[in-house]
Amino acid sequence: xxRTFIEAIERRRSYYAISAAKSVSEEEIVHTIxxxxxxxxxxxxxxSTRIVVLFGIHHICLWGIVKQALSEIITAEAxxxxxxxxxxxxxxxxxxxxxxxxxxxxESMKKQFPTYADKFEEYSAHTSAMHQFAIWTAIEExxxxxxxxxxxxxxxxxxxAQWDIAPHWRLVAQMPFGTxxxxxxxxxxxxxxSARRKVFSE
Numbered sequence: 532x533x534r535t536f537i538e539a540i541e542r543r544r545s546y547y548a549i550s551a552a553k554s555v556s557e558e559e560i561v562h563t564i565x566x567x568x569x570x571x572x573x574x575x576x577x578x579s580t581r582i583v584v585l586f587g588i589h590h591i592c593l594w595g596i597v598k599q600a601l602s603e604i605i606t607a608e609a610x611x612x613x614x615x616x617x618x619x620x621x622x623x624x625x626x627x628x629x630x631x632x633x634x635x636x637x638e639s640m641k642k643q644f645p646t647y648a649d650k651f652e653e654y655s656a657h658t659s660a661m662h663q664f665a666i667w668t669a670i671e672e673x674x675x676x677x678x679x680x681x682x683x684x685x686x687x688x689x690x691x692a693q694w695d696i697a698p699h700w701r702l703v704a705q706m707p708f709g710t711x712x713x714x715x716x717x718x719x720x721x722x723x724x725s726a727r728r729k730v731f732s733e
Contacts, residue, residue, distance in 0.1 A: 543668045546676025547620040549709030554674030567665045574654035577640050580662045581631035581700050594622035596689045597682050624709025631700040659703045676711035
């Protein structure tokens with residue numbers, strides 16, 4: 532039975548144990564992401580978010596870049612556990628979504644609306660966050676599990692060189708996804724709703 536919008540949001544979680552099996556085709560995944568990019572709002576309709584989707588060997592290559600970058604800054608002992616985590620939780624999936632923000636667009640908006648110039652990088656972050664959340668939820672609705680990772684800026688230059696990414700695209704996050712192999716633990720709430728929202732009504 533098809534879930535409601537709220538049910539889809541409630542189901543969205545961080546899945547780490549994933550496999551490369553696909554519940555739908557790569558074409559359907561990309562089509563879903565395309566629909567979201569056209570639908571998600573942005574401040575002043577700036578449309579600053581950019582997306583790169585990696586499948587197959589490109590997905591594996593990305594996590595190889597991450598491992599290489601980490602191996603250069605942590606001890607050999609620490610790297611053993613880090614490598615296992617990346618191989619089993621991220622690289623083991625079937626794809627990764629890279630989230631970028633086009634800083635040329637952001638700078639252009641600053642010039643067009645100088646009164647709010649100091650806010651456009653914040654607006655850009657909001658736009659990216661909405662895309663991340665929407666795509667994350669939609670990917671789970673397709674039958675996948677995903678998590679959100681942030682190895683930027685450590686990997687930025689190598690990733691840009693590998694996939695010819697424009698220098699004015701700023702990497703924000705990486706979202707590996709695949710078929711879930713286990714369920715995530717129960718989500719905990721640290722504060723009651725009464726401490727997190729207020730309602731005023733006549």
